Amino acid sequence: MxxxxxxxxxxxxxxxxxxxxxxxxxxxxxxxxxxxxxGAVLKPKPGDCCVYCSYGTVPCPPVQASGFNSCCG
Structure with a gap:
């Protein structure tokens, strides 16, 4: 499950x-x-797929599901 x-x-x-x-x-x-x-525009850190993976307390849903550090190509 x-x-x-x-x-x-x-x-x-x-x-x-x-x-x-x-x-x-x-x-x-x-x-x-x-x-x-x-007013700063946040962008992902190098190697991260999104702002949630870089600055959030929880990584993005695709990273959570895959267990990898990146989800987007």
């Missing part, structure tokens, strides 16, 4: 430290995120 992915993740901006809980999409990687604290 495959566990359901966690969809809630808290993103934390590396520039200002602002954190916000978000619901992750299940059908696509999110490559950009606008910080509500300072």
């Amino acid at each position: 495959i566990a359901e992915p966690q969809l809630a993740s808290t993103l934390t901006c590396p520039a200002c430290g602002h954190s916000k809980g978000e619901t992750m999409p299940t059908d696509a990687c999110q490559w950009f995120y606008d910080c509500e604290g300072c």
Whole structure:
């Protein structure tokens, strides 16, 4: 039985430290995120597939399901 992915993740901006809980999409990687604290546009770190894998408390659903560090090609 495959566990359901966690969809809630808290993103934390590396520039200002602002954190916000978000619901992750299940059908696509999110490559950009606008910080509500300072207005910075977050992009994935090199080697990560999305902003949730780089700055979130929980990796994106495809990474959770696959067990790999990257999900998007």
